[in-house]
Amino acid sequence: MSKKHPVVAVTGSSGAGTTTVKRAFEHIFFREKITPLVIEGDSYHRFNRAEMKEEMAKHEASGNNHFSHFGENANHFDLLADTFRSYGESGKCKRRYYIHSDEEAEFHTKRLNDGKTYHPGEFTPWEEIDEPTDLLFYEGLHGLVKTENADVAGNVDLGVGVVPIVNLEWIQKIHRDAAERGYGADVIVDTILRRMPDYVKYITPQFSRTDINFQRVATVDTSNPFIARDIPTPDESMVVIRFRDPKKFGVDFPFLLNMIPDSFMSRRNTIVVPGGKMGYAMELILAPIIADMLAKKG
Numbered sequence: 001m002s003k004k005h006p007v008v009a010v011t012g013s014s015g016a017g018t019t020t021v022k023r024a025f026e027h028i029f030f031r032e033k034i035t036p037l038v039i040e041g042d043s044y045h046r047f048n049r050a051e052m053k054e055e056m057a058k059h060e061a062s063g064n065n066h067f068s069h070f071g072e073n074a075n076h077f078d079l080l081a082d083t084f085r086s087y088g089e090s091g092k093c094k095r096r097y098y099i100h101s102d103e104e105a106e107f108h109t110k111r112l113n114d115g116k117t118y119h120p121g122e123f124t125p126w127e128e129i130d131e132p133t134d135l136l137f138y139e140g141l142h143g144l145v146k147t148e149n150a151d152v153a154g155n156v157d158l159g160v161g162v163v164p165i166v167n168l169e170w171i172q173k174i175h176r177d178a179a180e181r182g183y184g185a186d187v188i189v190d191t192i193l194r195r196m197p198d199y200v201k202y203i204t205p206q207f208s209r210t211d212i213n214f215q216r217v218a219t220v221d222t223s224n225p226f227i228a229r230d231i232p233t234p235d236e237s238m239v240v241i242r243f244r245d246p247k248k249f250g251v252d253f254p255f256l257l258n259m260i261p262d263s264f265m266s267r268r269n270t271i272v273v274p275g276g277k278m279g280y281a282m283e284l285i286l287a288p289i290i291a292d293m294l295a296k297k298g
Contacts, residue, residue: 009143012162024282041140042098049121070198077150084155144206161210170225237275
């Protein structure tokens with residue numbers, strides 16, 4: 001961990017709401033004129049898209065039906081820990097990108113101009129990042145992971161978890177995969193079941209290590225996510241915000257209760273806010289924490 005070069009990690013599975021917290025941080029960075037080094041969790045996958053399909057086929061052929069992107073064998077946890085450690089020590093590290101779309105492929109092909117044409121599902125080469133930045137900002141699946149071989153969490157200065165209750169997370173995944181990828185219900189359910197052991201072993205424990213958790217809870221019936229006809233809207237949910245140690249960041253609960261209409265305290269370290277106020281609450285909470293971290297840089 002480093003006061004000179006802070007590392008901020010936002011962790012949560014795809015569709016969990018990490019986009020909302022990422023946008024909140026972007027607003028904070030813009031207003032406070034902060035220059036972040038942005039690191040994407042997907043760039044630490046061990047295999048590109050084609051290789052991952054081959055690896056999954058190999059594992060299934062050997063009787064392992066639980067090989068997934070959530071697990072240690074499919075990711076470079078060691079490199080992620082090294083990235084955080086290197087940045088914390090020197091403000092420098094290596095970075096690459098995982099290409100998600102044709103637009104990203106075209107952008108990186110032009111940006112790198114190395115004679116190669118990049119395609120979705122591939123990685124860009126590792127690049128040394130040494131230009132001055134104020135902090136490292138990570139968003140992905142494994143920002144607070146810890147295993148026998150790698151301690152990513154031990155190199156994080158501010159850990160933020162974004163995690164809906166599991167039924168809501170499944171509803172979001174089912175609808176997203178059906179709409180964006182054309183997957184059938186059976187395929188999506190198989191994916192959820194395949195990932196479950198890695199979800200329990202690697203994803204869930206991270207939320208006990210985060211400094212702040214934002215958990216969306218639906219206020220409508222989600223008891224059977226596999227037949228839900230739509231995703232509960234923000235107005236059909238509440239957000240439970242838990243601080244592991246409120247004193248660490250000097251959290252002013254009376255101020256938050258006054259600023260966020262219809263919010264209330266459910267425990268001494270937990271405030272509950274309307275779902276539609278999630279982004280607003282994030283900015284109220286995170287902006288002074290980030291400002292304090294940068295002030296301590298000296």
